[in-house]
Amino acid sequence: MSVHVLEASILLIILIVLSNILSHYLVAIPTALIEISVGLVVALVFKVQIDLESDWFMLLFVAPLLFNDGKRFPKNELWELRAPIFANAILLVLLTTILGGFFIHLVISEIPFSLALALAAVLSPTDPVAVHGIAERVKLPKKILSLISGESLINDASGLIAFKYAMAAFFTSQFSLKNAALDFLYMSFVGAIIGFVLINVFHYIRIFLVQQGIKDVILHTTIRILAPFVIFIVADEIAHASGVIAVVTAGVLSINQAPIFRGEFSEARMVTHKMWDMIIYILNGAVFVILGIELPLAMSETLVNPTIKNGRLILYTLIIWFILLIIRVLWSYSYLWMTYLRAKHNTPKPRFITALLTGLTGVRGAITMATIMSVSYSMPDGLPFVQRPLIVFLACGVILISLLVATVSLPILTKQRKRLLLTGDDQYENTDMPDKIDLPMNATQDEKSITEIRARKLMIQSAIKVLQTSKDEAEKVVLSDLLHEFNIRLRHLYKENDHNTENEKYHQLEKEIQLIANEGEFTGINLAIENNQVSEKTAKYYLNFWEFKRQALTGGLRPNLKKAKFSIQRQLNHFLFKMRFVNSDSKIADSSLFILREASAVGAIDALKNYKKQLSSESKLYKVKLNIINQSLSDYRNQLERIRHISTHSRKEYELQLQKFYLKALDAERTTIQELFEEGKISLSLANRLRQSVNYSEISLLQNDE
Known part of the structure; x- marks a missing residue:
């Protein structure tokens, strides 16, 4: 059954709450996978369907999530890792699109080369929500997590542009490298400018209201929450630039803005902070629940197709995931060696395990799902797009495999199995209140903690x-x-x-x-x-x-x-x-x-x-x-x-x-x-x-x- 907006919203919140309750008992499984499973069960048992459209998905979910990630990303780390972040977000995406598309076409001859490029392009960006969903339960090296998080803020723009031009080449048999490059530059720079201008506009509007004596806490909170949605709409719909780049730029720049309410109006900052926490909590969960609900619809048409055996479909999916993993790992390992050789001071040699962790953490998520589901069912001449079910199945399959493999392998490779840092408690401690905590005199800072x-x-x-x-x-x-x-x-x-x-x-x-x-x-x-x-x-x-x-x-x-x-x-x-x-x-x-x-x-x-x-x-x-x-x-x-x-x-x-x-x-x-x-x-x-x-x-x- 297809559900209306209000019913779908209530259902999603109920499923998010249920998933998070289950996550406290199933601590070995990431909350993201539990949410996908709950959505999948609801779709299969109750035949629930949610009409997923790329435009509203990007506006409702991606815009606020990326704005929040940009706002909370440490600016010092962003500057320190600017070179590898932009290399992964742009060059790695293009490399994955070209090499991945070539090997996909080589393995699966049913997929034309231009369509294989589109499939590789839509699978090249890492999903920021999925990254955090996996990383919350393992202690990844700090630089790897920062690199993956920073990369996932930006690579959607390059991936979506590559996907757009690859699909255009498939539908029209025409491709212009010059137009693609100019389009990318326009969307990136204009998006960044819009983000910079509008976040400052919102900031000065709030300053003006405070100066006028308008200190309504709810009003200021609402203005703050509206910011990413307005910025995304202006960049994407009006300027036809990258809404992703715009909201990320706005989020990052909001870090540097002086707090308006630090002294006399701190309540507004606190309410805004907690309101954002609640919104992000719901949106994060909704992304994965929707992913689970959409999987049966996305994959069923290919599974029932008698011309392709299901075993071969699964094999194709595994091969594509492995191709993308190898490209990502080799790129990361090569970049580590280049950095090592350029370093003027003594640094430890790059370890392959670091590159492997970088590759495994680059999971795909709902942004890939939303983009691939937005592909037209027909060709420009009105004929059916016969390869559509196949590429949708393969994209969904790679999403699931990347999540599952990361879930199983990362705790083993990092030797960390706890989901939350809060749970590292000393067992069976005395409840009598001591005046002092006895610690060794020569204890280090970590030992004293x-x-x-x-x-x-x-x-x-x-x-x-x-x-x-x-x-x-x-x-x-x-x-x-x-x-x-x-x-x-x-x-x-x-x-x-x-x-x-x-x-x-x-x-x-x-x-x-x-x-x-x-x-x-x-x-x-x-x-x-x-x-x-x-x-x-x-x-x-x-x-x-x-x-x-x-x-x-x-x-x-x-x-x-x-x-x-x-x-x-x-x-x-x-x-x-x-x-x-x-x-x-x-x-x-x-x-x-x-x-x-x-x-x-x-x-x-x-x-x-x-x-x-x-x-x-x-x-x-x-x-x-x-x-x-x-x-x-x-x-x-x-x-x-x-x-x-x-x-x-x-x-x-x-x-x-x-x-x-x-x-x-x-x-x-x-x-x-x-x-x-x-x-x-x-x-x-x-x-x-x-x-x-x-x-x-x-x-x-x-x-x-x-």
């Missing part, structure tokens, strides 16, 4: 320490709630680990200790029943309630469903109870239900304390168990405080006290960040990222007060 997760743990532990030292007995509920919140954050950090065995062990220990606490709850409930503190009806209800909770801890699908039922039922009963027994001006009645909740919490605390006394400090997992027990004790103590003191504050008083102590905790986190940075344990970029996280927490707290 700690991971982001470790730094976040230390921040939370410092906040907990400040809250625990507060002697304000009148604010027990507020302090208990905050300690409970920070302990939950600390618990989540312990679970952020890519090592499946470690995660499974942690979850197993957590479940064992929760079951001990659950048995303690049962003991406390029975004690309250034996002392005739509650009615028989309430006791029976609460014991059923407890049984649901116990079964939910046993694991498996059925218990998990019961756990969900238990959670919903608990919230519903709590709401109904409040509606029956509580009004805004009186204290909570001394009900049987609250007596049982208090008794169960006391029983769980006693059980956990007894288990804690039995722990052996010599045990390998002593620190982990102690951490889980302390977190569980914090949960039950928080529950007790809320039961015993919930009516001592009005809602407004509670919020004011919460804000007061939360700000103290955030100040403690800021102090920890500064200490870690001054001691050389975290980098400036990580320190800034952590400070930004604390600032967001503070902003969220203050906004809730409005």
